[in-house]
Amino acid sequence: MNIRKSIRWRIQSWHAMLLLAMCAGFGVTAYRLEKTNALHRADQDLEIRLSALTSALSQGGGRPDDRRPPPDDLPPEEEPRDGPPQPPGFGSSAVTGLFDSGEAEPFYYQVWTRRGTLLDRSSTAPDDIPLPGGSKDLEKSASVRNGFRELHLFTPPGECLLVGRATAGMERELRDLAWKLTGIGMAVLAFGLAVGWWIATRALQPVSQISEAATRIAAGNLKERIRTSETESELGQLGSLLNNTFQRLDTAFEEQARFTSDAAHELRTPVSIILAQSQLSLGKERGAAEYRETIEISQRAAKRMHALIESLLQLSVIDASGTERNLQSADLRDITAEQITLMGTLAAEKNMALVSDLNPAACTVNPEQIGQIVVNLLTNAVKFSPPGSEIKISTRIGNSSAVLTVSDNGPGIPDHHLPHLFERFYRVDASRNRATGGAGLGLAICKRIAEAHGGNLTVESHEGKGSSFTLTIPHKES
Ligand code: ADP
Numbered sequence: 057m058n059i060r061k062s063i064r065w066r067i068q069s070w071h072a073m074l075l076l077a078m079c080a081g082f083g084v085t086a087y088r089l090e091k092t093n094a095l096h097r098a099d100q101d102l103e104i105r106l107s108a109l110t111s112a113l114s115q116g117g118g119r120p121d122d123r124r125p126p127p128d129d130l131p132p133e134e135e136p137r138d139g140p141p142q143p144p145g146f147g148s149s150a151v152t153g154l155f156d157s158g159e160a161e162p163f164y165y166q167v168w169t170r171r172g173t174l175l176d177r178s179s180t181a182p183d184d185i186p187l188p189g190g191s192k193d194l195e196k197s198a199s200v201r202n203g204f205r206e207l208h209l210f211t212p213p214g215e216c217l218l219v220g221r222a223t224a225g226m227e228r229e230l231r232d233l234a235w236k237l238t239g240i241g242m243a244v245l246a247f248g249l250a251v252g253w254w255i256a257t258r259a260l261q262p263v264s265q266i267s268e269a270a271t272r273i274a275a276g277n278l279k280e281r282i283r284t285s286e287t288e289s290e291l292g293q294l295g296s297l298l299n300n301t302f303q304r305l306d307t308a309f310e311e312q313a314r315f316t317s318d319a320a321h322e323l324r325t326p327v328s329i330i331l332a333q334s335q336l337s338l339g340k341e342r343g344a345a346e347y348r349e350t351i352e353i354s355q356r357a358a359k360r361m362h363a364l365i366e367s368l369l370q371l372s373v374i375d376a377s378g379t380e381r382n383l384q385s386a387d388l389r390d391i392t393a394e395q396i397t398l399m400g401t402l403a404a405e406k407n408m409a410l411v412s413d414l415n416p417a418a419c420t421v422n423p424e425q426i427g428q429i430v431v432n433l434l435t436n437a438v439k440f441s442p443p444g445s446e447i448k449i450s451t452r453i454g455n456s457s458a459v460l461t462v463s464d465n466g467p468g469i470p471d472h473h474l475p476h477l478f479e480r481f482y483r484v485d486a487s488r489n490r491a492t493g494g495a496g497l498g499l500a501i502c503k504r505i506a507e508a509h510g511g512n513l514t515v516e517s518h519e520g521k522g523s524s525f526t527l528t529i530p531h532k533e534s
Contacts, residue, residue: 063263064256071252072245079241083234090233094226095205099198102207105154105163105219106196112151113167113211146176155180161222170214181220188216203227262291266298278306311480318481322364322495326357333357360495367497371480374425374504385532388417388426388458389451395430396449399438406443410434413450417458419529421509426529429502429513433462433525436498441466441522457511457528465522469515477515478503502527 146167155163155178164181168174172187182204188197192210199206206220269282281302284295337350396410403410437447441464448463469477469484476482483496499513506513510530517523 075248083237168216329357419458437464460527463524468519469517
């Protein structure tokens, strides 16, 4: 199987992508938040120290002549006179305590005069700190320079105060955090993928079962069924659906096999009769009367075969095409009336009365096929009812259907035969019916025609009291 087309792999890759996106999103957000927080904390520490420096400067840190007069009336800058200046404010313990040189990454400061000459710097300050450029507004401004975070401020007179600290420690912590987040992300990803694989495997297990069962069924074991323990789930329902289909296929195959064997059996009898008769005749010279009798017997057998073959052909045509062709608007009343006229002679021969109550019943049908149903039902009623009895025929509209009922007061049909009455080659009394030429296909054909029209054919019968056959065809409003 192509792995890229495997459902499990597809689910797994979507799952992996989703998990990866979620882990990456979470990790990057957490990292950025922590970085912002760390910078914020660092800036707060720097601000505390910058404020301390600012107040030290205002309390006397730096030389007074450096700070006054304002920049416009500035006298020429004097170079420091006796070595580096030592402003008293900056040396106070309040300030020096904040720039403890004992720390691994100590804070530092550097102060410039308004002319840009160095006024003071902490011992912890790195060399070559450039005087911050840019606008000399009075806002504090933070910057990152060569691995140092620095905050500087220009005082109103123009001095520049700068505090800073190396960011190596913070960066190390952030790097550690990044590694930790990556590790956690990988662990979550691995766990998620393992769980996803397990879920996908479990969810698709019924599919494997279904395909294994289907393979066995395709190999010829039509009795095999898919186990559908979880009938509520979608796959359970699919399994049930396939089982129903297999059941129907199995039944259809069985019916087909039975049908073929029954048809062969039915044809064998007349063929045997013809063969036996011809052998008998050819055995020795016979008189004209004997030859005539042989030919008559063979003709009856041939007629029976012909009727049987006609019925079989008719069934196969209905099975193959239903009533797709020749559907017309018709009235069940007219079709029935025509057949009653044709059957009148047959009934009269047995001294039977055909009592009809025909009402309009419009429908869209193949009139020839529906006519055949009427003929078959009437023929059976006449055939099985005793001479002198009455056959009632009615047509009407009922429950949105065109309805035809043929009732007789013949021998009736025993209950246990009723469920099988419309099966192909089914006869209530096989020996008696074979003698009358029936092969047990008449009612099967009628039922099949009715179903092909979207209708039905049913029977109600009580032994000794007669039978009543009802045909229903969807009614068409005219
Ligand atoms: P066939 O073509 O052999 O007559 P059918 O399919 O028409 O077969 O009928 C099947 C069986 O139903 C017959 O064997 C017969 O015994 C029984 N049958 C049909 N119609 C009637 C009826 N009106 N009264 C009693 N039995 C009937």
